[in-house]
Amino acid sequence: MTATKLHPNMSHWQERVDMAAAFRWTARLDMHEAVANHFSLAVNEDGSEFLMNPNQVHFSRVKASDLLHLDANDPNTLDTPNAPDPTAWGLHGSIHRLVPHARCLMHVHSIHATVLACLQDSALLPIDQNTATFYNRYVIDEEFGGLAFEEEGMRCAGMLTDPKVKTMIMGNHGVLIIGSSVADTFNRLYYFERAAETYIRALQCGVPLRVLSDEVAEKTAQELEDYPDQSARHLAELKAILDHENSDYAS
Template structure:
């Protein structure tokens, strides 16, 4: 992603690039209708500093997030910059847990989209009833709702239920995805959101056609053949950044 505008004094080039990419992602989420007032979170680890990550300032809408107002915190929740904004504990507890224990969880996204919450709130969760749902068959973890995630002791159960998967439906709650890069996490979230939306539409029409397991296996085997070079989600995310740039470039500040 091309860098624009001078970086904030005291912030290194690598951190500024991470801030801009994350700020862009918040604007992309807002453009796609995935904002939830001032709630929900996307976080990224800082390059070269595994004990620190960036999170949105609590109190701002996704459309107000900029590179400069993202909050830098450590894995224990301590602010590492002079941000005047607080951090939502409900976001910190869950994201810090996964950033601490999962080396490959560079980026973590959690949303309360209507489709994501709806599918997480029915028995059976996501079912193989459409193209995108087949991407995730056998790859989604589930965690029962225990109330708002502000208690550290829930972490052990979250990790146990996640296991070796990096996509989770929090039952009665919403979507949680992780990626080795932000674009990878983005394309996972986008595809899972689409899968949920289409499942809602399909089930409203009657009995769904389930894709057979052997076809799901072929689909997952061959998916890489339909991807653009550059890494999972890279071209997709870049396209969305160009789109939001045509509307508002203030996220770069």
Template structure:
């Protein structure tokens, strides 16, 4: 039997602000696992720690998402180097995409990337995400695409990814998966939840074999204003406390 991981608490070693970011990020990893969007130890969520150093938190390479805790998260610099030699290693391919986004988007405090079956499936379809559901409208109002260039290890790909993303908060990485950004972990998670649901709905609708009804363009043009009304201007923060309560009931270890 494998021994459980024993990660010493870092709460007393970091600022209160960093600790809250660690708790939120660990919660996001656990939620990704809870919803079945994880890919073993692969894919990543990163969050920027406020301050002039532009340091980030990311998952330790080799840990399953439902094992990640606030203390196990790794603090890294802008080049993906871990700052505490005692921490787990990180996946260099993982931070290539994330650093490309963080370096040009001050508003992208959190970057979330998944390889879900549905997300990858839609990323392979020439037309991409279609306006078939209410869920699809939110990402479609703010969506970019980036063509596949192989495993994300090459430094020169960053500039092309940055140009493709622009000011958008949703991206479909062709033949690869989904990406969302947000001003907080909560914002990026809500974006991923909606984008993932839109992909699931699209695939089920297409599998029915019936003629698909597309939502008119004039409705799409009003969706961003409507989104602010639906969330009372709080964005992802409206749902986030409830998600944390859910985790506290079922999987509270993320706070350690």
């Protein structure tokens, strides 16, 4: 079973274990990019304190005890030993400081999400159940301004004020998913990549798409949001597989 015992000198241990499992599985799905992508999780009430992966550690090696515990309001963070990646600090720190409902953030450059983000029209049309999941629940950033240092992070944070918006298609960049927990966010990340792949492959067929009506797309999105325990069970099963393999993610 997944380790739940508090690690010496480590707070928020179960959250750390969940995060580590999400990193390991994202690597297994090849949705990461070398050592360049980042996940974070708020651990205090206003969201300003958060856990995040250490600088330039491969997702497949991240352990629960590796995660940094950061304060979005600390201006000296990048001057400390074991400082986070500066672009991760710029993006995740800004959002955790300015968007309290964004409890968990997952940013990747996964192939199909990034292809979608590179199209002139990056809208994800509802052509199946997975694409309908995101109907009216994403925002497209069309003003990519370079690496996500603090100014870019603050600009992105300003686009996430609507609690209904849980996905940012980052034009010319990748995707950012937010959620209420690790399980909620990882489940959404997984299904967004699946949805983007279906949509890109459908476009490649070069024939008209069978697009769902607005009414059916919204109904499907709402039904999936209300579906009981899917995200929690998804992550629990992934942790069970990792545990069966004697993975060290929960150490």
